[in-house]
Structures are given as structure tokens and as C-alpha cells.
Amino acid sequence: MADRDFNVAIITPRSHWLLPSVEVIEVLPGWARYMPYRWVQSHAKRGIEQAFLACIDRSQSPRSAAAYLWPDASVETLRELKRRDISVFREQFNCHTGTAKRILDHAYQRLGVPPAHGITDETVDRETQISEAVDRIFCPSPLVEASLLENGVPSHKMLETTYGWDPARLSGCRKRIPSGEGITAIFVGAICVRKGAHLLLDYWARSGVKGRLVLAGEMEPIIKEKCADLLSRSDVIVLDYVQDVGSLYRSADIFVFPSLEEGSPLVMYEACGSGLAIVTTGMGAGRIVRHGCEGFVLDPYDAPGWIAALRLLAEDVGCRRTMSSAAVERSQQFIWNAVAHRRRQQVMDCLGYDG
Template sequence: MDGTSSAESMRLESLLTLPFTGRGVSYSCDRVVSAMRAPGVSPHVTLPYVMDGEPSVPFHAILPRQIGRPGRRISPGLVLGLTENAFLRRLPRGDSDTVAYIWSDTSPGFARSLRERGTVVVREKVNCSKALARRVLDDAYRRIGHAPQHGISDEALAEENERLALADAIFCPSECVAQSLVELGVPEEKLLRTSYGFDPDRFASDARLLPATDGVTFVFVGTICVRKGAHLILKAWARSGIKGRLVLAGPLEPAVETVAAQELARPDVLRLPFVNDVAALYKSADVFVLPSLEEGDPLVTREAAFCGLPSLVSPMGAGQVVQDGQQGYILDPYAEDDWVEALRSMAAQPGLRQRMGAAAHERSLDFTWSKVGVGRRRTLTNFLSGRSSPEPRNTRPWITSMAAVGA
């Protein structure tokens, strides 16, 4: 097959350099890889260790939890290297039926080791480029008078640029992610546009987490941080004068705790820790809010949509579920007057909430993990089928422009 992977037979060797927790990136990795299973497609995941539960696909954890957890805390580079080496040992050199599917960041030299093996390399870009994230977050922290907390260094930008340059293809779960890579100069033909999904079975119960209240309940789910615009929704809520409550569920970033201390102390603002039964939380709410400044494709938005909640979201928070004026409203996260007006409009119009919530539920059905998996498998198969022999390793002129953008 001249160095290309077969559309009919595929070993999908996945690498997750994070521990498996059943949440966040590890959850998305497991659900995506599992949903891509089909006759002729054999998935496997290599990961450092398992914290909670187990992946639903065949996997190899290189360390037991009792060693992996303290080891990663004491020497993260060592655990990362062990995980990468274990993954490399699973890759036959030049095997045209094997795809190396990489989730999360890897060490600087790992991408070059993959290329030397002649394996097709596909990366999952969970969020927007680090270059865009740093630019957005530098501005966000400047606006609130705080030093940036993102920790994205020039070295991290250069390493990501190299990882992207040495990949054959990159799964982009949203148009925001794809455009952030186009901005870096990544060729369009390398970008595989897709999405994330959700599991309807997780939301089968009609249980409610919160007691009913006299008014409308707006809910924010995720880390209560600057990146997700939590301080912005708190400011808009305080101005809105709505009878009801704003519920924020997730860990609280100190910067938000400081800059929005007055709003967080309001009696109509309820802050919850991490919520395991997020379905019961959504079913206690009337409207979902997410004014994120930088995201990939937020799972919480489609989960809220499936539960019949209309949304007030930023372009980053909308993912692919919310269309402006149909399943909710898409607003500039910094347009506080627009947020205040939208909050008041949703609160005052139960018919609008019902109509948009029904549209949100209907649209969410296109994004179950099973449907997303079929679409991703088809996208990858089409890419592999149309791929010619691997290009010479030294003909990647666009990496220079990527480095310039990231600087």
C-alpha cells in the first residue's frame, strides 16, 4: 500500500499521556476511541496509570496507581518517558495498517521518534492552539489586573508547533480549534473537522439536585475560572436584577474568587463543588450559561442541550450545538450589556426558554458518541484512502511560519 494505512484494516494505537480518571480528556479519549470501533478497526490505549474506573477499550497502564500517582508528582518527566516508550514498542516500523493516535501533550523528541518509524500520526487537538490561548488569556488577566496564570511559555509554543508540524493529520473538534491552527499556518488538508459527543444514558434519570426556587435558575458547569469567563457571567448577573439564582458548579480559581468576591457572596449566587450527577443539576435549571474565552468543543454545552436547556454562550462556549437565535444566543463574552439583556430576556419569557430548549434537545441528538464515532471513523478512513506516499521528512516549509506566529 506504499506507506498508507488501509481503509479496511486499521490498528488504532492511541496514546494518552494523562492518567485515566474517567473525566475530562481521559473520558473524551476513551469515548472517542471506543466509538470508532468497527469490524477491521482495532483500538488500543496506552496510558501511565488508572485512577478511577477503567477504559472501555483494551488498554495498557504502564504503572499501578500506587506507583504512578506519586511517581508523576515527583518525576513527571520520567513517567511521561516510560509511557511514550511503552507506546513506541507497540508500533511496528513501517506498518501501513497502524495509526498512531496521540492525545494530550508529549515530550519534545517524541514526535520525531514517531516520524522515524514511518507510522501515520494523527493528533487530537482538544483545545485551541496554545498561541491563541496565551494571547486570549494574557488579555483576559490584564483586564482584571492580575498576572497571567496560564503558564504557556515560549518553549511550550515551540514544542506544540513541532508536534503539529510532524503530524500527518489533526482532529479538530470545533471550527474554533481548526481556525486557530489555520492561523498558525497548518495546511487545511491536515485538519480533520469533527466534534465530541455525549452519552444519553447518563441523563436518563429525572432526579433533581436542587430544590425548586421562586424564579429562574441559570447554571454554569466547569472550572470557575477566567478562561471560562466565570467572572464575566457573575458581573452580568449582578447587574441583571433577575429574580432567581445563578448556580456555578466546579472548582474555583483564586483569581475569580478575588475579582468577583462581591458577586460570589450574593444570596442569589450558589457555588457547588465538582458535581458527579451533572444530569440532576441540569434538570434543576432553566438556562445554561458559558461565556468561555477559550475552549475546544465543550461537552457541557451538548449535555445541557440534551437536558432541554437553552443556552447563553460565547462563540467558544457554543461548540457545534448552539446556533444563534435557535438553541440560545451566542454573545461576545465581553459585551456585558448584551449578556444582561439576554439574561433578562430568558428570565422573562418562559415560552422562549421552552422553544429554544426543545430545539437544543433535538439538535443534541446528532452528537451522541455513537454518531460522532461513525463520523470520525469515516473522516479518518477517507483521509487515509486519499493519502499518497508519505512526504519527504525535510519538506515542511510551513513550520517556520508557525514558529513565527507562536513567538
């Protein structure tokens, strides 16, 4: 978001990128910046919020400054910012934890296992306190907005936004998965209950589609346990973290993502930018995928709908190509520079500046 008339300072434990137009303040000392983060996490947490407040104090016009907080910022720091009359913007990168807990409790109950999402009543209460105190909340999808409304956050605090993608990150021509008979459907992300991996494996098996389902990401143990038979199928390929994710997108025909709870997953922007027809949920679609245009947006538990969509995209090359072209065209609106420009203007509007 940095611009000639919009200075940006980032306070972070460490940075691995050069950002010439931004002031980057690394909290960790030099000796700790290249160590595994779990070893130095407590050291970073102790210093980052103090450094943040000090940076606000050093700004030329503290009263015209704005604080942009990631969700794990403490209530104490937020209260201190408000005491100093600083406008506070918060990033709501997933649904409100109250909504997420409700959705995920139900999902684990359907599987007949105890919830493993880690969201407690105390977590929800903390988020409610923070939502009450901040001035504005960036909401990357309609369902994120709905989750805030469900938990009592007034609509006037919400800023409609999106995330984006970087074409350079997907550059290249190599394919990770060799071409084969039938279609290649890919899923990228944590292979977990929250992202509906168990549902996807079931729908793929029941569809009878000829091809391969490729899942790339870290797998939750309950998925490995409950879906062992489906994972052992010859037409299912499981990969760990993929460094060159562009090579995976280039290997695919469609992108499948039955997420139960999200904000606006970055992989969706990248899949559209890579020209893949999409099958996802409202949580996965965010503001980029429209039902019947770039793909199909379905209820995660709509088994007949998912199976029909998989079969249609497998059999109808014309439909696949039409949705592919629409996805590429749509994705151009969400390249990071364009997203950043819109966000910068939103912040300036909220602060009362013309720009």
C-alpha cells in the same frame, strides 16, 4: 471507534473502565494503579511513550497503522513515529496555545493582574513544532480551526470533528437544587478567568433577573479575590465538583457559559442533551449551539447582549421552551457512538481505506 475492521489499542497509565472491544495497555504496575495520580505521574510518563512505540511495532501491519496522540505527547516520540512512516493524528482539544495566550493575556490585563494561565513562549514554540510534524489534526470547533490558521497551520491538515455526550451519564430524576422563585441558571466547569466566570457574575448582577445563578467547579483564586462581592450575593450559589452532574442540569432552566478560550466543552453537549436553553460564546458553542436556535451565541465582552439574553430567557417562557426543544433535538446528533462512527470513517479515509 473500535469496529470489526478497525482495531483500537489504548496506551494509558491506568484504566478504571472495562473496554471489551479495545486492547488496553496499562503502563503503571498494579501497585500504582489505585494511588493518587500525582504520586505516580513521573513513573507513568517514563513508560507510556515507550509502550506506545512498542505497540505500534507489534501491530500486524505497521505501515497501515495510525497513531492518535494527545497534546502532551513529546516531540521526540512524534519524530520517531514519522521516522517509522506512521500516519499521526493529533487531538486539538483547545485552541492553539499561541491564540490562547493572546486571548488570556488580554483577559488578565483587563482585570489588572499578572497572567496566571501558565502558557509560555516555549509552550507555543513546542506546539508549533508538533503541528508542523503531524499529518492530521482533529479540530472540534470552527474557532479551533481559526486558531491553527492564525498560527500558520495549513488547512489541509485539519479534520472537522466534534465531541459528544453519553445519555447514561445524566440518567436519574433527582434535582440537586430545589425549585425556587424565578429561573435557575447554571455554569459547570472551572470557575476561572479562561471560562469567563468573572464576566458572568457581573452580567448576572447587572441583569436584575429574579432567580439563582449556580456555579459548580473548582474556583481560581483570582476570581475569589476580584469577585468577592458578587460571589456573596444571596442569589449566587457556588458548589465544588458535583459527582451527579445530571442532577444539576435537571435543576436548571438555562445554561450560561461565557468562555473566552475553549475547544468544544463537553458540558455544552450535556446541557443541550438535558434540554437547557444556552447563552454562550463562540468558543463555548463549538459546532452544536447555533445562535437563535439552541440559544444565544455572543461575544464574551458584549455586556448589553448578555444582559438582554438573560432577561429574555427569564421572562419569555415560550422562547425558553423553544430553545430547549431545539437543544434536545440537536444533541441527538452528538451522542458518542455517532461521533465515534464519524471519526473512524475520517481516519479510514485519510489512510485510504474504504469503509
